[in-house]
Amino acid sequence: MVSSAHSFANPGYRQCSRCLMDTSAAGIVFDVEGHCNFCSDYKTNMSAVVFESVESKTARLNEFVARVKANGKGKPYDCVIGVSGGVDSSWTLVKAVELGLRPLAVHMDNGWNAELAQNNISNIVKTLGLDLHTHVINWSEYKKLMQAFFDADVIDVELLYDNAMLAVNYGMAKKYGLKYILSGSNSATEGMSMPSNWNWFKFDKKNILAIAKKFGVTGIKTFPAFSAIDYVSCEYIRRIKWVPFLDYLHYNKDEALAILERDYGYKRYPYKHYESIFTRFYQGYLLPEKFGVDKRLMHFSSLIMAGQISREEALEKASGLAYESEEKLRDDKQYFLKKMGWSDQALSEYLQREEKPHALYGTEKPLWNLMLNLRTKLPTRLIKSLKKGK
Ligand SMILES: [Zn+2]
Helix, strand or coil, rough: HHHHHHHHCCCCEEEEHHHHHHHHCCCCECCCCCCCCHHHHHHHHHHHHHCHHHHHHHHHHHHHHHHHHHHCCCCCCCCECCCCHHHHHHHHHHHHHHCCCEEEEEECCCCCCCHHHHHHHHHHHHCCCCCCEEEECCCCHHHHHHHHHHHHCCCCCHHHHHHHHHHHHHHHHHCCCCCCCECCCCCCCCCCCCCCCCCCCCCCHHHHHHHHHHCCCCCCCCCCCCCCHHHHHHHCCCEEEEHHHHCCCCCCCHHHHHHHHHHHHHCCCCCCCEEEHHHHHHHHHHHHHHHHHCEEEEEEEEHHHCCCCCCCHHHHHCCCCCCCCHHHHHHHHHHHHHHHHHCHHHHHHHHHHHHCHHHHCCCCHHHHHHHHHCCCCCCCCCHHHHHCCC
């Protein structure tokens, strides 16, 4: 919705001629052919992984699986796999088990799960005979933190989920002495870098606490926040590796979906990340309406660059409402208002207020940048995977 709205409203509007990225992305530039830096960077950085030969991938995969199995010897599990009920993490579980791994499935429930997602998770876990650890976040704390993020007018309300999810996954790996967390993030479908104005630094515990304090939130006792130092401690001291597992496979989303539906009773969603009611309302309504950001552009651009969808088909799918129907949007809006205790008036006031930067409230990003400068080798797979995807 926003891309077409922008194109009429903004005379400086421009869209890439190869992918769907447009001038809503900070720092976008175009070459003489009209190709943008986002898809050009994808081509440079991701082609080696996306178009790697079958032999080379298989060799790397076998070597990796052997390492994970060796680490799991004598332990109840070999690795942790975070599951959301989405296709990427579901496929990661299925393939890991097929390769003989014994994963602990870990799910974080922030109170916004779509029923469909719960069913998808429980069907797959049951069919595969796996243990599932579900971390249920204290809703009253989570609601207060969300409210503070709305009051702060910052873009990345999902920082709360993503940050806590890191804490929960690393926490389970620590508990069982596991060195590997397999994630469903991957270069084929998520390889494009996130524009810097579309989300925020995901290890920013300080930002979460600062926003909470600024807006009078008290009594946060159980929220599993995760800081840059926590990350360094997990990754470099305990040597727990966050691995974009699907990069070891020739991952095709449509093929994966077909098998998940056939063998695991999986039900698909209309768009990426629609397994959480908040995530779909945030991506499909709040982000475009308040912040002028339509993440479908990036999701489809990755698929175009991976050769999994034509630009024409992607353009068609990314046009119009980011919802199956007006009715579904209305349903989600009502659900959101009721759950947050907002009036229609509160929502329209929120949408009308100007965006404010996360950095306004206190952040550990400067500390992170300092650490990056001190050790240029610090940014690893996780940082890459966090810049993509969501
Ligand atoms: Zn492009």
